[in-house]
Amino acid sequence: MDWHFPTFTDVLEARRRIAPYLRPTPLYGYPALNEGTGAEVLVKHENHQPVGAFKVRGGVNLIAQLDDDERARGVVTASTGNHGQSIAFAARLFGVAATICVPGRTRSRSPRCVVSAPASCSTGATSTTPESTALCSPSGTAFGTCTPATSPI
Secondary structure (H helix, E strand, O other): OOOOOOOHHHHHHHHHHHOOOOOOOOEEEOHHHHHHHOOOOEEEOHHHOOOOOOOHHHHHHHHHHOOHHHHHHOEEEEOOOHHHHHHHHHHHHHOOOEEEEEOOOOOOOHHHHHHOOOOEEEEOOOOOOHHHHHHHOOOOOOHHHHOOOOOOO
């Protein structure tokens, strides 16, 4: 994949790309919140998405753009939670093997959340450790493919 700073056209293409897989996030208004702020406030409930977070859009958008060769090699990422869940969800959706590296020092619930998705998990590794890089070497998977800093949109 060729990475660049997203344009408005990229955003529209991502919207089209993820639409078959993710429903729009509901917006709800709450009278007490409006009264307390003196304005109309709409709360976007990302918890209604499959992994409970907005990052699922980036995961689906990213994996959907992989070519057949990249999909066959699989993906590897490091995450303490939502990003890993996003990649695991999208990988399952598209039949792509995924390895999620969960740092050893993280909130106690995060590794369980990531592992609950159908993906392998390597605890104690981070994106800067030799362990994570080594996971990529045998299969030719590029570690940077799915890091939060390089995920499109």
